[in-house]
Amino acid sequence: MSGKRNSARAVAQREIGPVEFLKAVHGDDFAGVQALFVLPTKQTAFFDHTQWSVLGDEIERLKGENDLYGVIGTQQKRLSARSRGSIATVRQVSGLFVDVDFAVMKNSAKRYVADAAAAAVIREGLPLPPSAVVSTGNGEHWHWFLDRPFVIEHPDELEAAKRVTAAFSRHMQAIFRERGAEIDAVGDITRAFRLPGTLNLKGGAKKPVVLLAFDPAKRYRLAEIERIITPPAAPPTRPARKRRPSDGFGQADHEEIRRGCSWYELKTGDGVATASEPEWFAAASITACCRDGEEIFHAYSGAHSGYDQSEAQKKFQRAVEADAPRTCESIEIDLGHDGCLACPYHGRIKSPVQIGSGPRQYSPGEEGPIPLGYSRDGTFALRDPVRNIIIPASAQQLLSSQWLQGVAPSSFWGRQFRDDRRPFNAAAAGEALIAACKRAGPFDPLEVRGRGVWVEEREIVLNLGGPIREGLKRQYLCFKPISLPPDASFDTRRLADLLEQFKFRDTKNARLLFGWLAIAPICGVLDWRPHCFVFGPPKAGKSTLHGLATALLTPLAISTTGDSSEAGIRQAIGPDSLPVIIDEFESDQRQGRLKSIIMLARSASSGDTPILKGTPDGKAMQFSLRTTFFFSAINPTGLSPADASRILLFELLMHENDQEAARRITTDLAYFADSGPRWCAFMASKALLIAPARLAFEAEMPGMDSRLRTNIATLLGAGFVALHGRVPTKDEAVTEVAEFASTTAEHADVVDRDDAVEALHHLLAYPIGSTSLGQWIARERRDRMEIGDKDTRPSAQFLASLDIAMNIKNKEPGFFLLRGAPGIDKIFRDTKWADGTWMHAIRKYEGAFTPSNPVYFSNMKRKARAIGIKFDILPDPTEAPSEPECGSRGGLFPEY
Template identity: 45%
Template sequence: MSAEFSLTAFVKALWGADFEGEIKLWSRQTKKTSSYKPGDIPRLLRDVEERKRAEDLYLGLSSQPGDLSPAARGSNDTAMVVPGAFVDLDFAEAKDSSKRYPPDRDTALELMRSFTAQPLLVQHSGNGLHCIFGFDKPFVIRNLSDRKRIQTILRQFTRELAEHFAQAGYEIDNVSDLARVFRVPTTFNHKSGTPKPVEVIEFSPENRLTLAELERGLPDEEVAPERSRTAKLADHALIQRECPWYRHCTGEGAATCDEPNWYAAASITARCDDGEAIFHQYSARHAGYDAREADKKFRRAFEEAGPRTCDAVCSELGNERFCDGCAHLGTITSPVQLGTGYDPGSAGPIPLGYTKQGDYALLDPVRKIVILASAQQLLSQQYLIGLAESGFWRRQFPGQKPGSANYAAAGEALLKACRRAGPFELSRIRGRGIWLENGEVVVNLGKPVVSARYLYLCFEVIPLEDQEPFDAQRLRDHLGRYKWRSPQDAGLLFGWFAMAPVCGALPWRPHSFVYGPARSGKTTIHAVASIVLSPLAISADGQSTEAGIRQTLGPDSRPILLDEFESDQNGTTLRNVLRLARSASSADVPVLKGTPEGKAMSFSLRTTFLLSAINPRGMSPADQSRISMFELLMHDNDRDVARRIAEDEAYFRSTGSAWCSHMIALAHLVQPAADAVDLHLTGDRRHRQNMSILIGAGFVALNGRVPTDDEAKALAVEYAPAIERHALEVDRDDAQECFDHLLSHIVDGYPLGHWLACLRNGQKGRTNDLGDAEMVVASFGLRLITEGEKAALYIANGAPRMEEAFRGSTWAQKAWERALRKLEGAFTPKDPVHFQLLGKKRALGIPLHYLPDEPIPSKFDSPL
């Protein structure tokens, strides 16, 4: 902060000591506005101090007249003095949006500081940055010309800043209206339940925008070329289909329609494509039809009045029988709006439908991505230009002025088209990879895929080169050269190599974890996997986060390779990745998570992981039920073996994408082969699934066919020791998953595990979170003791909010109590435990090592 901040200094720096009109203070909770003249600033400061801990308080950028109603904040049309410009920078990490916002505070600040103009104030609003720029002198609005001039100045300034961010690949919202409000510095953001301080980051009163320079930078009066076509005409057939009254007057009722309704219908038809011919066609059915008179009526209907409104049709013409049951009642003002069709062409967004979360789904045909947008976003000019260039919207929805676009009409047309398309499930989206649909293998790597059930997206083509046949036996022999604790593991890992390229085409996907001491060959195996699975695999560092993996993968079905996946470095990060892997094992089961804004986020993963590390400690039984553990021993420094491994690696580098091509051609055989093997396996279902896929895929890779029943039986016998060694302890698995479910329960935008970690660590150096954690944990009937003989997490028997956490799960109706008691080390204290809100209660104790090690980073912390 370059100057000492105080609210008094800020008000004086922005508006000055003497300004025209009144500053408006608005409360989100009360929806009331308080007004302050220049002499009332001390009262403004007192009001802010008294109300900020209970209310979200906002100041209007422009001063407003004193005769507005108590609930009015003012508008663009009533703004009197504009002291500067306002910019709102949202962060991707804090906002559930398809827009390309800067990822975090540091990125936004760095881009803001590299802009040519610098703000007077920068503050963290709780979910983003508010930047207020001060003019060198207030802009006083005296007339309509002044109002248009300052609006143009603010639009141009915002456009230049948006272009600055766009060069770095990010978007910002357009908030250039004169009546914009912003959070009062030093108050609190109460939107997410837990108050977050509105923190002043920089206050530099000397930073000023020179109005004269801003005006010199404006283009000459924004006059675009003449329109190449008149305003877009409506579609008569669409209106007929959607409006019962218009359908009657122009269809089955045309022969008996009275003159007032006929004339009203003409005012709609006159604005339709080929309207004159359509008008005469239905009018000719009436006994009193006269072509010349009808022609006069048609011209009058177009020239002398606008299209008849719904209110006039219903009230003035007495058509309640049609209008009362209309599906569009209250959403349109005239039937002509129903005929504003939308043609995406080859470059416009394609409406897909709407989601149950309230968003509208659109396909961007250029970027090959699905976009989820709110109604507010689709009605925003800036947002629409982000979806398609302005020329597209001008051609589709010409505005009143030459060369302009009617963005409001465009947004309404998109909303209408999405509603017409019906519900859209995100599970219908399939990205790059190999898939199975109706028993047929679908390869989605670049060529168009036509499907009535799924939407196949290919953001970037994945090329598979034409290669000579791959020597699968050489890869199998190569994996056998390493020193495994169990030699059978080489064959099982080979099976993973075989199923990985086609994992999206399988209903169950096992994962593999290769571990062992240094110099045992883990890094070489990882390198070989990266080589032969290229270009389908995504290879990353072991410290990659769950969110990073999920966002990188998106809807694609591609294998993930993580080297140096050390569980003793960052326990929370690695456990989250393991949970992600568990969810990716099953077919299309979605993972549901909460966002800080209280929205549900749904995604489905169809991938498989290859993990490698020296130390695999921390693996839960639930992890081991889906992840096959393959242990390497330190090699014997055999030079001949080392030479042959190096020769193999060099050979694999020369084969390009041949292995992926080899397995894609055999993808339709992998599941039948697994089914054949599974018939002869015994034991737990999950282990049978894991082993049968690995064994079956390996057989198909080597032989190019499904094993016979005798061959499948022989394979089951051969791998029986491995199946027994990887046996699952079902009870502990259920207990661990139950506890994971509890830790993932979202409270005030964060998982319950975050609040427990805050409490366990004393929330070092952070404000507010410790008190919040105590309150959250206590409300669930939990008590955390971190030191002494009684150190444990205690859960009160019958705690009411625990039922809330497990509602709708398999552990509802107190089944969680039975499941959690099966955790290894869980115990029942001899005496009742005192809980902050429930008093003394019988309880269940859980060892502390089950809890997350670190909290999720606060939104006020640097992500680094």
């Protein structure tokens, strides 16, 4: 025996961390999922037996500022972050446990043991000494490890586990009473316990939670436990009672009532300790209507300052026999609960019991579809946990047995919705799914994330097929897993030097391309995603760079050619956040196809607008794109200025047959050929640094277009983080911004042209009467071509009033804007082009020109200097514009 004591002391003397302690409690390969409960956030995360390292990281992250608890019973499945699970869904009961409070640490009327010394005296007299003793800061937790945990497969096994743990608790309470002391009743199988190696923060002081004794080999057989406990007396038989306001349904669900009634949630949760006697009894009257009501009542009542098990049992019995659960009206008026008026059930039900007494509840288990909510078009969204896709379904589909069997086997539905004549009751299953989706609320596709690297509230989420922490706000899908190595080291300097071996027209663009390679694996983390377009003559190195990018971004990249269609690329990406690399994006291919892909890239820059493709046959939804593109081609013609403001152009020149440079490039390409997984893992480890690095550079780039600033700062920031592993200092940002000033100015020319297009679009889209100004000009141009000049036409007179002139057949065809025209000034009022700055912007448009001679304006009856615009920008004329009426939107010009 002394050897065992010495062994236990030796184990306790070395530091036992929270994870090792939990392994001793549950076993390395436990059933179900274990819970990590966090205060003060009241959040719970769940981990299965493969996630010990993830659990350890989470404990390490949280333990400094939170109270952390394990739970003695594991749950069947992962639950929401707001739930610790219920007794009914326990999967494994891993041991027995008592909570010993010290009188010196608690201001209570209860007769707690005086201190640790008094507790030790009682502990040493126990017939079965505990396997572990944990000092909590206010007392001690004693644990008894089982040689075989209760693994719950059937209802009778759950009842057996509940019976043993409740009886053991009563036995320990009796032992303490014999010694003139008390302990709280903690006999339920969802009891939480503190983790050694963490802190007790209650009361403000940080008290360490310390393992005082620990012998993981000291495990007890169930027969040993049952020999010392007194079996609970069989409850007296009593006539079946009548049902209450929930007539026609089975016993109510305690957790459903808590979710639906704010008063009941408070009085059976945080508000138990301060509940008055009437409030406590009112809660008992509702709990008495619930499945496992007696056990649930004692579990939450243990936190009440006046709790005594025998007295509480009498109170609960009175609630059962009274057969009258507290009504909503009484809770609102007699108990004064303010939240009743905001309750969605207000005026619709008589008692909170009815919230948990509805039709059969749906449980997705491991293979059933998970209800996510409903959409605006009347469909319901469900997640298929096996295929890891989200499925939209109509009510008609959900009520169809064939559709239901398409997402889960009939045996699954039959277990929950039995029908003696058919494999299962499809109508009941469908109604339960619809109700569950309605409870989940509106479904937001923007909250869906596919494969890739993401960020959620300053936490990096690597959604590549590995375990994802429960309790995250968004839905994470991974249809096909992607593997990255755990090693996050990379020779970034060698990669940056390799890019500088290529002959860019502006050598600084090599560093910007390096920045793009850095953001590409983690593009889902970014609020704004720049794209790049490498172009140049044949044999300038475009295909080599394409191959390098593909190698570095494998396995996260989607690599293709310009023959691909926009629809094909969009479907390949889906909800994923993976970079897209397109080679041979040539202008001699079908322009419509190329333009549609460019438009796709534009929408992916911010990715805030969802693309919903719900179909009646249950295909997976598609979502907003969050990706970044790499294009390469001989030339980038066909890009509009608006496109070029999102896609940075990097021009390559013909190389000079430098053999030394060629050998170095060849050697480095071979070195990086299979380094994609390491590069992606490396940048994933640095993802949280990109945003602050970008902001550091943006702060030193005032006075320029915001989109250009974000583009350049993002690439500079990502490149700096990749090279240095940190955010730049202010001085470093100032120096680098100055070094890239000329490069930034080159890219700014493209943005200025985009500003010109936006200004012209604003002018031409301006509503005049029932149509746009662009239509007025287009119609007048067509009429002049078909009929000839005719100043009496309403459109001609109207355009003249705005000081807009037009030439059709002379050597400078186009329409002309009078510089400083008052009517055009009014159109640009309250925009960034107000006060005449529209003239400066529009002159930068590629189709703008300065007429060689002054232009005649009929409204002024003289010639004047003007800005000429080629007709290419005009829309096709549709119906004849209606004349603007006085007081209409065209009331800027009331004379018409």
